[in-house]
Amino acid sequence: MNKTLEFLKESVPFYLATNEGDQPRVRPFGVVLEYEGKLYIATDNTKKCFKQMIENPKVEISCMNKTGQWIRVTGEVANDDRREVKEFALETIPNLKSKYNVDDGVFAVLYFTKGTSTIYSYTDEPETFSL
Numbered sequence: 070m071n072k073t074l075e076f077l078k079e080s081v082p083f084y085l086a087t088n089e090g091d092q093p094r095v096r097p098f099g100v101v102l103e104y105e106g107k108l109y110i111a112t113d114n115t116k117k118c119f120k121q122m123i124e125n126p127k128v129e130i131s132c133m134n135k136t137g138q139w140i141r142v143t144g145e146v147a148n149d150d151r152r153e154v155k156e157f158a159l160e161t162i163p164n165l166k167s168k169y170n171v172d173d174g175v176f177a178v179l180y181f182t183k184g185t186s187t188i189y190s191y192t193d194e195p196e197t198f199s200l
Contacts, residue, residue: 073186073198076140077101083132087121102161104154107180108200111158114177122146122179144184144200154178
């Protein structure tokens, strides 16, 4: 988990893929954190990507770091509507406070219920981790 989290934090933006029907949708994301040992992302529950993840929780994240390694995070996500996780996200990533607050009815955090992450490179064997 730690390698996955650090890789994503160092490689912002990372790209999140969802599905809309039979069409993949990809967009840049920048918020990732760990809470209770789980990998979380944050978004706005009025966005299409949120609705897509609720309808089909299978997602992938990918990005490349400055050294030329890349990561693929594959799994399923679920919405976590608990106040304490939202408060933790806002404290951990203070710039979110300019857009969201715990009681706005819009701020959403989702976590990986299952999945794997694999870090690739042109020179080394891939490293795979369970989420």
